[in-house]
Structure formats: C-alpha cells, structure tokens
Amino acid sequence: MARQKDPWIGRVVAGRYQVTGTLGQGGMGTVYEAEQLGLGRIVALKVLHPHVAQTPGAAARFQREGMWMARFKHPGAVHVFDHGQEGEDFYLAMERVEGFPLNEILDSYGLLEVKTAVELAARVLEVLDAAHGVGLVHRDLKPSNVMMVGDASAPRVKVLDFGLAALVHEEKSSRLTEKGQVLGTPAYMSPESCRGEPVDSRADLYSVGCLLHELLVGRPPFGDSPEVEVMSGHLYRPPPPVRQLMPERGIPEAVEALVLASLAKAKTQRPASARELAARLREALTETKREPTTSGPGGPAPTAASRPVAVIEPDGTAPAHGVSTALAVAGYQVLPRREQDSLEGMGALVVVPRGTHALEEALALASTLAQRPHAPPVLLCGGGEDFTVVSRAIASGVYDYVPLPLDPTDLVRKVGRALRSRR
Missing domain, CATH: 3.30.200.20 (Phosphorylase Kinase; domain 1)
Incomplete structure (x- = not known):
C-alpha cells in the first residue's frame, strides 16, 4: 500500500x-x-x-x-x-541548523572522549546561562535537543527546541501550565518536574547532569526503564556514580562530583547557576589534565599535545562518511585540508574518495602525498571489498586503509596507531 x-x-x-x-x-x-x-x-x-x-x-x-x-x-x-x-x-x-544531534552521535560513534563530553556540557551550560538571564528555563534538555554544528576541528553546540520553555517570573501567576501537569522527557527530568511543581533554572542543571552522565557512560542515570521507574529513580534513588559504572574511562573524580551535585534531589543542593557549573567543570578538567584517560574500545584518547589530524574530505561527504565527525567526537583536533595545502605539523592524514567511483583518484592522491618529504602517515578510505586496492595502497607508501562504510572505532584505532608511529 x-x-x-x-x-x-x-x-x-x-x-x-x-x-x-x-x-x-x-x-x-x-x-x-x-x-x-x-x-x-x-x-x-x-x-x-x-x-x-x-x-x-x-x-x-x-x-x-x-x-x-x-x-x-x-x-x-x-x-x-x-x-x-x-x-x-x-x-x-x-x-535551519545543519549538524549532528548528540543522540545520533552516541548511536553512530559511541562514547565521546571524556574531555570532549565535559566541554560540550559546558557549552550547553553557556547557552542555558544566557537563557536563564532573561528568565527562560528550557525544561526539556536531552541529547536529541543538542546539536554539534560547524567545523569538525572546532565543533560548536546549538540547543534546540525550547518548546516547553517556561518564563520563571511568570510561572507563579500564569495559568498556561496546569497545577501538577508533568512536562518534559522522563529520563532527563528533575525531581520537581516529576512532581509537576513550578521549576526554575536549577531544573535545567539537573537535566545537564543527566545529559553529562549519558555522554560519559552511555546512558542517563536511571536508564531506559519504564517511565514510572525512571521517575521514581529521580525522586527517591541515588544516581549511580559514573566512575563506578565505567572505571576504565578514567573519569576525573572532580567531574564525577559535579555530575552528582547536579543530580541532587533538592534543588538548593545543586550548583547555584549554569555559569558556575560550567566554570567548575572546566576547572575539574584543568586540574586533572595530566591524568590518563581512555576513549573506550578505540584505545587511548589523544592528549592535548597530540598533533592535529588532516582530512582531505570532499564537500558534502561528511554526513555520508562522517570521518571528520568521528575523529572530532573521539577528541582529535581535525583540520580540513586540500591536496595543495601544506601538511607540516600534521600527525596523520586521512584521504576520503569523492565517491564510489573515485577510489583510483583517491589512491593516486594518497600515494603522492605519502611520498612528500616529512609527510605524516597517510590513511586512505575506500570500499572494504577491494583487496587489490588495499595491497596497492600499502605498496605505494600509504600507512593504512580504512574500509567504508565507516566503522568509527576502526578509524580511531588506526589514526591513533599512526600518531603513535611518529613518536
């Protein structure tokens, strides 16, 4: 039909x-x-x-x-x-916003590197701080309402859908929200929202705590259980500590403490403002910047001193292949490049073909770039079935081959190996 x-x-x-x-x-x-x-x-x-x-x-x-x-x-x-x-x-x-919602990034690329997750949460808090400054409370903050936009080398955030927004100074006298009416998405709702009480900016801080919890360990604090159980968790159960859930992630203790503070049942026990929470999250990263962290199955996360990764990726291919996005999510500094640009200072180079029929062109380019004096390791993306191309690429000096459709974990692992080969 x-x-x-x-x-x-x-x-x-x-x-x-x-x-x-x-x-x-x-x-x-x-x-x-x-x-x-x-x-x-x-x-x-x-x-x-x-x-x-x-x-x-x-x-x-x-x-x-x-x-x-x-x-x-x-x-x-x-x-x-x-x-x-x-x-x-x-x-x-x-x-009209072009980008990737955080829920799609988590589904497609897995967990963000810890420092990336914390920085994204801090940027969301900056938007909320501005909204709170004019009396707006979002009330429905969740991964699908936060989008990564802009250049993969310096992604920005856009906070979407203020559709449940409340004006704090009108909430008490307004009849637009019926008393006891529950608004929001259960997995990210504050206890006062679950009770249908009037909310203020601290309800958004609780939602940020839920959001950051998911960015760090892959799920909100009370999971995807039936709505009644989730809301009961917000109201009565202590949130599970993120370091306990994933000790292998190397999440700084100070970051965990701020997640738990944001998830306090009583709003008076949460940080005083979005601005304060953003500043404290960034301070927590600065204080522990020498602590080792991991990015899950992809291997060790890049450090702040890692050389940037150059990507020659034709316009319009990012949504299709997601090479730059996958690297940015993993915490790498990604620099878009053209074939005539200098590669000096680059830690690795990834070449992406312009289409399914352009692999020969990409192979020739990757081989040429790999022969440049002091060239970084060159990785070539292409169809996963063509073993002849793989053999020719390696024989011509290409460091590694990344099959398409893209497996983000495979890409991150191979780029990490290429960076380590330059040490």
Whole structure:
C-alpha cells in the first residue's frame, strides 16, 4: 500500500513559507523544511500537533515560545524569525541548523572522549546561562535537543527546541501550565518536574547532569526503564556514580562530583547557576589534565599535545562518511585540508574518495602525498571489498586503509596507531 503523502508538503504557510520536506517529529509538533518566499531563505518550520494545540495552555505556551525566542539572541540557540497562527495551526519559523544531534552521535560513534563530553556540557551550560538571564528555563534538555554544528576541528553546540520553555517570573501567576501537569522527557527530568511543581533554572542543571552522565557512560542515570521507574529513580534513588559504572574511562573524580551535585534531589543542593557549573567543570578538567584517560574500545584518547589530524574530505561527504565527525567526537583536533595545502605539523592524514567511483583518484592522491618529504602517515578510505586496492595502497607508501562504510572505532584505532608511529 502506497504511503500517504504529507498534506503539508508543498503548502504555503502564511503566504510566505513554502514547505519542501520533513525534518523530524517530536512530542510537541512536526518540523518541516521550508523556503521563505521572496527572500529565498531556507528555514525550519515547526508546526504544533493539532492534538497538542487542544490541550490546556499548549497553544499559548507555543506562541509564548515564539515571542521570547525571537528576542533571545545567542549563537548557541536556534534563532526564531517568525511565529503565528493560520487557521487552527500554530507555527514557528526558525533557523535551519545543519549538524549532528548528540543522540545520533552516541548511536553512530559511541562514547565521546571524556574531555570532549565535559566541554560540550559546558557549552550547553553557556547557552542555558544566557537563557536563564532573561528568565527562560528550557525544561526539556536531552541529547536529541543538542546539536554539534560547524567545523569538525572546532565543533560548536546549538540547543534546540525550547518548546516547553517556561518564563520563571511568570510561572507563579500564569495559568498556561496546569497545577501538577508533568512536562518534559522522563529520563532527563528533575525531581520537581516529576512532581509537576513550578521549576526554575536549577531544573535545567539537573537535566545537564543527566545529559553529562549519558555522554560519559552511555546512558542517563536511571536508564531506559519504564517511565514510572525512571521517575521514581529521580525522586527517591541515588544516581549511580559514573566512575563506578565505567572505571576504565578514567573519569576525573572532580567531574564525577559535579555530575552528582547536579543530580541532587533538592534543588538548593545543586550548583547555584549554569555559569558556575560550567566554570567548575572546566576547572575539574584543568586540574586533572595530566591524568590518563581512555576513549573506550578505540584505545587511548589523544592528549592535548597530540598533533592535529588532516582530512582531505570532499564537500558534502561528511554526513555520508562522517570521518571528520568521528575523529572530532573521539577528541582529535581535525583540520580540513586540500591536496595543495601544506601538511607540516600534521600527525596523520586521512584521504576520503569523492565517491564510489573515485577510489583510483583517491589512491593516486594518497600515494603522492605519502611520498612528500616529512609527510605524516597517510590513511586512505575506500570500499572494504577491494583487496587489490588495499595491497596497492600499502605498496605505494600509504600507512593504512580504512574500509567504508565507516566503522568509527576502526578509524580511531588506526589514526591513533599512526600518531603513535611518529613518536
């Protein structure tokens, strides 16, 4: 049976946003890709689910999100351009963000290197600090609402979906949220949120604790059990210490202490602010920067003194192969390069073909670069079935071969071996 076409595709909303595709769905609504007619700007158009719009206060909260997010300016938050209502449909027109949500990174590449996980949490806290400064509380922070964007050599974060955001100074008098109404995603909700109580900025700090817990050990503190059990854990059970769950990760004791402080049942026992928690997390890394850490099955994590890894990766291949992203997630400094660029100071070089039929071209390039004086070890990516190419690559001076589709653990292990070969 043919799948029914989404009636929103092709629709022009408010006379200026033509819907061209679907980006994703969430509990509050569907996010479409759309073109803003007249400007040619591509936007993300978030449309509230009809059944959600009919629940008490939902439409008003959605409109309020648009109003306040349009005023809230921060490079780590999604910029809202416009909001409104057409008939019974409510919409937000937002910045179209290209990147990788943290949940997809965890699923595809495994655990982040410890210092990368802590730094990402600190950057999320910087966005939350700015939001808290204008009275906004996110209330639904989780890996799918945090996206890594920008150059793989210096990834940035974007905090998405303030769809459940509350204005602290209006919460007590507002009727938009019914008393006792539970909002959020259970695995990341604070105890006060589980009880349906009014929340303040410290609820977001608890969610950051849950997020960082997952980035460090692969799961939130109370796992993926049924919702009732998860919420019971938030309310009554102590969170499991991350160092105890994964002693082989070498997580600094000071980082674990801050995760546990963020997960305190009483909000008064959590850090005072997002800014304070971010600063203390970075201090914890600085104080323990000489402690050995590991990045799981990929082998030892790179140190701060590791030479950068150059990647010759054609435009547009990063989402398909994810070579630069996998290395950045593992904690390496990744520098995009072209074949004519200098490789001086590089610890290793990874060459990615331009397509399935361009392996010969990539092999020739990798072989040429490997012959340069003082060239770093060169790794070539290509189809995993062509053993003839593998043999020719090694014979021509290529250090190692990385099969595609990419196994991030295999890539990280081979790059780590190449870096160690230069010591």
